[in-house]
Amino acid sequence: MVNDKELYYNELNRLLADPKVQRLREFPQHHGSNTLRHCIAVAKRSFELAEIFGWDIDEAELARCAILHDYYLYKIKETGLSAYRHGTSHPEVAIKNARKDFGLTEKEMSVIRSHMWPLTLLHPPRSLEAALLCLADKDIAIKEFAAPEIKKAAGLARKLRGKKAADGISKNGDDL
Numbered sequence: 364m365v366n367d368k369e370l371y372y373n374e375l376n377r378l379l380a381d382p383k384v385q386r387l388r389e390f391p392q393h394h395g396s397n398t399l400r401h402c403i404a405v406a407k408r409s410f411e412l413a414e415i416f417g418w419d420i421d422e423a424e425l426a427r428c429a430i431l432h433d434y435y436l437y438k439i440k441e442t443g444l445s446a447y448r449h450g451t452s453h454p455e456v457a458i459k460n461a462r463k464d465f466g467l468t469e470k471e472m473s474v475i476r477s478h479m480w481p482l483t484l485l486h487p488p489r490s491l492e493a494a495l496l497c498l499a500d501k502d503i504a505i506k507e508f509a510a511p512e513i514k515k516a517a518g519l520a521r522k523l524r525g526k527k528a529a530d531g532i533s534k535n536g537d538d539l
Protein backbone atom coordinates (compact mmCIF):
# COMPACT_ATOMS: atom_id res chain seq x y z
CA MET A 364 0.00 0.00 0.00
CA VAL A 365 1.48 3.30 -1.14
CA ASN A 366 -0.85 5.59 0.78
CA ASP A 367 -2.24 5.84 4.31
CA LYS A 368 -5.76 4.43 4.01
CA GLU A 369 -6.60 5.15 7.64
CA LEU A 370 -5.67 8.80 7.26
CA TYR A 371 -7.73 9.00 4.06
CA TYR A 372 -10.83 7.44 5.59
CA ASN A 373 -10.49 9.47 8.79
CA GLU A 374 -10.57 12.62 6.70
CA LEU A 375 -13.57 11.33 4.74
CA ASN A 376 -15.45 10.48 7.91
CA ARG A 377 -14.61 13.84 9.49
CA LEU A 378 -16.12 15.58 6.46
CA LEU A 379 -19.13 13.26 6.32
CA ALA A 380 -19.95 14.06 9.96
CA ASP A 381 -20.48 17.70 8.96
CA PRO A 382 -24.18 18.57 8.42
CA LYS A 383 -23.18 20.89 5.57
CA VAL A 384 -21.74 17.92 3.67
CA GLN A 385 -24.79 15.82 4.55
CA ARG A 386 -26.91 18.37 2.67
CA LEU A 387 -25.53 16.84 -0.55
CA ARG A 388 -28.05 14.06 0.07
CA GLU A 389 -30.83 16.47 -1.00
CA PHE A 390 -29.50 16.86 -4.54
CA PRO A 391 -30.20 14.16 -7.14
CA GLN A 392 -27.43 12.81 -9.34
CA HIS A 393 -27.44 10.39 -12.25
CA HIS A 394 -30.29 7.86 -12.30
CA GLY A 395 -31.63 7.81 -8.77
CA SER A 396 -28.35 8.44 -6.99
CA ASN A 397 -27.81 11.52 -4.86
CA THR A 398 -24.80 13.81 -4.73
CA LEU A 399 -23.63 12.58 -1.32
CA ARG A 400 -23.67 8.94 -2.42
CA HIS A 401 -21.95 9.93 -5.67
CA CYS A 402 -19.18 11.85 -3.85
CA ILE A 403 -18.55 8.97 -1.43
CA ALA A 404 -18.28 6.54 -4.36
CA VAL A 405 -15.91 8.94 -6.16
CA ALA A 406 -13.81 9.31 -3.00
CA LYS A 407 -13.49 5.53 -2.58
CA ARG A 408 -12.64 5.05 -6.26
CA SER A 409 -10.07 7.88 -6.22
CA PHE A 410 -8.15 6.16 -3.43
CA GLU A 411 -8.42 2.75 -5.15
CA LEU A 412 -7.00 4.22 -8.36
CA ALA A 413 -4.12 5.86 -6.47
CA GLU A 414 -3.27 2.42 -5.09
CA ILE A 415 -3.63 0.69 -8.47
CA PHE A 416 -1.33 3.26 -10.13
CA GLY A 417 1.03 3.32 -7.15
CA TRP A 418 0.73 7.12 -6.94
CA ASP A 419 1.77 8.78 -3.71
CA ILE A 420 -0.99 11.27 -2.93
CA ASP A 421 -1.82 13.86 -0.31
CA GLU A 422 -4.53 11.87 1.44
CA ALA A 423 -6.33 14.75 3.19
CA GLU A 424 -6.31 16.89 0.05
CA LEU A 425 -7.73 14.16 -2.19
CA ALA A 426 -10.39 13.25 0.40
CA ARG A 427 -11.53 16.89 0.69
CA CYS A 428 -11.61 17.42 -3.08
CA ALA A 429 -13.47 14.17 -3.71
CA ILE A 430 -16.18 14.98 -1.17
CA LEU A 431 -16.51 18.63 -2.23
CA HIS A 432 -16.06 18.35 -6.01
CA ASP A 433 -19.83 18.52 -6.65
CA TYR A 434 -20.66 20.95 -3.82
CA TYR A 435 -22.79 23.07 -6.17
CA LEU A 436 -25.89 22.72 -3.98
CA TYR A 437 -28.70 22.94 -6.52
CA LYS A 438 -31.11 20.62 -8.26
CA ILE A 439 -30.09 20.62 -11.92
CA LYS A 440 -33.70 20.30 -13.16
CA GLU A 441 -34.77 23.37 -11.19
CA THR A 442 -32.11 25.58 -12.77
CA GLY A 443 -33.14 24.90 -16.36
CA LEU A 444 -29.45 24.53 -17.26
CA SER A 445 -28.63 22.28 -20.19
CA ALA A 446 -26.48 19.26 -19.39
CA TYR A 447 -23.59 20.95 -21.18
CA ARG A 448 -23.96 24.23 -19.30
CA HIS A 449 -24.21 22.43 -15.98
CA GLY A 450 -21.24 20.27 -16.93
CA THR A 451 -18.99 23.21 -17.71
CA SER A 452 -20.11 25.60 -14.97
CA HIS A 453 -20.68 23.51 -11.84
CA PRO A 454 -17.00 23.08 -10.86
CA GLU A 455 -16.73 26.86 -10.34
CA VAL A 456 -19.99 26.92 -8.37
CA ALA A 457 -18.72 24.04 -6.21
CA ILE A 458 -15.46 25.92 -5.59
CA LYS A 459 -17.30 29.10 -4.61
CA ASN A 460 -19.59 27.26 -2.17
CA ALA A 461 -16.85 25.06 -0.71
CA ARG A 462 -14.52 28.05 -0.25
CA LYS A 463 -17.22 29.82 1.72
CA ASP A 464 -18.19 26.82 3.88
CA PHE A 465 -14.83 25.05 4.32
CA GLY A 466 -12.04 27.17 2.87
CA LEU A 467 -9.96 25.71 0.03
CA THR A 468 -6.28 25.96 -0.86
CA GLU A 469 -5.23 27.04 -4.36
CA LYS A 470 -4.36 23.44 -5.16
CA GLU A 471 -7.72 22.14 -3.92
CA MET A 472 -9.48 24.71 -6.12
CA SER A 473 -7.43 23.56 -9.09
CA VAL A 474 -8.25 19.89 -8.40
CA ILE A 475 -12.00 20.59 -8.25
CA ARG A 476 -11.85 22.94 -11.25
CA SER A 477 -10.45 20.23 -13.55
CA HIS A 478 -12.70 17.32 -12.55
CA MET A 479 -14.91 17.70 -15.66
CA TRP A 480 -11.97 17.84 -18.08
CA PRO A 481 -11.95 17.46 -21.10
CA LEU A 482 -15.37 19.15 -21.09
CA THR A 483 -13.69 22.13 -19.43
CA LEU A 484 -11.00 22.24 -22.08
CA LEU A 485 -8.95 25.05 -20.55
CA HIS A 486 -8.69 23.39 -17.15
CA PRO A 487 -6.83 20.09 -17.49
CA PRO A 488 -5.74 18.18 -14.35
CA ARG A 489 -2.44 19.58 -13.05
CA SER A 490 -1.65 17.21 -10.19
CA LEU A 491 -1.92 13.52 -9.35
CA GLU A 492 -4.90 14.24 -7.10
CA ALA A 493 -6.63 16.11 -9.96
CA ALA A 494 -6.03 13.26 -12.42
CA LEU A 495 -7.39 10.72 -9.93
CA LEU A 496 -10.52 12.74 -9.20
CA CYS A 497 -11.14 13.33 -12.92
CA LEU A 498 -10.84 9.60 -13.69
CA ALA A 499 -12.78 8.37 -10.64
CA ASP A 500 -15.64 10.81 -11.31
CA LYS A 501 -16.02 9.47 -14.87
CA ASP A 502 -15.77 5.87 -13.77
CA ILE A 503 -18.52 6.33 -11.16
CA ALA A 504 -20.70 8.46 -13.45
CA ILE A 505 -20.58 5.78 -16.14
CA LYS A 506 -21.57 3.13 -13.58
CA GLU A 507 -24.44 5.33 -12.32
CA PHE A 508 -25.65 5.98 -15.88
CA ALA A 509 -25.33 2.33 -16.83
CA ALA A 510 -26.93 0.94 -13.66
CA PRO A 511 -30.52 0.76 -15.06
CA GLU A 512 -29.24 -0.79 -18.31
CA ILE A 513 -27.15 -3.33 -16.39
CA LYS A 514 -30.21 -4.23 -14.30
CA LYS A 515 -32.29 -4.66 -17.47
CA ALA A 516 -29.59 -6.83 -19.07
CA ALA A 517 -29.31 -8.96 -15.91
CA GLY A 518 -33.10 -9.43 -15.88
CA LEU A 519 -33.06 -10.45 -19.53
CA ALA A 520 -30.19 -12.88 -18.91
CA ARG A 521 -32.13 -14.41 -15.99
CA LYS A 522 -35.22 -14.78 -18.20
CA LEU A 523 -33.19 -16.42 -20.96
CA ARG A 524 -31.56 -18.81 -18.47
CA GLY A 525 -35.01 -19.65 -17.10
CA LYS A 526 -36.32 -20.26 -20.62
CA LYS A 527 -33.38 -22.52 -21.43
CA ALA A 528 -33.92 -24.46 -18.20
CA ALA A 529 -37.64 -24.76 -19.01
CA ASP A 530 -36.80 -25.94 -22.54
CA GLY A 531 -34.47 -28.53 -21.04
CA ILE A 532 -37.16 -29.84 -18.72
CA SER A 533 -39.84 -30.11 -21.45
CA LYS A 534 -37.34 -31.80 -23.74
CA ASN A 535 -36.53 -34.28 -21.02
CA GLY A 536 -40.23 -34.70 -20.35
CA ASP A 537 -40.93 -35.41 -24.05
CA ASP A 538 -38.17 -37.96 -24.05
CA LEU A 539 -39.86 -39.93 -21.31
Ligand SMILES: [Fe+2]
Pocket residue numbers: 432433453454478479
Ligand atom coordinates in the same frame (compact mmCIF):
# COMPACT_ATOMS: atom_id res chain seq x y z
FE1 LIG B 1 -19.06 17.20 -11.16
Ligand SMILES: [Fe+2]
Pocket residue numbers: 401405432433500
Ligand atom coordinates in the same frame (compact mmCIF):
# COMPACT_ATOMS: atom_id res chain seq x y z
FE1 LIG C 1 -19.02 14.19 -9.75
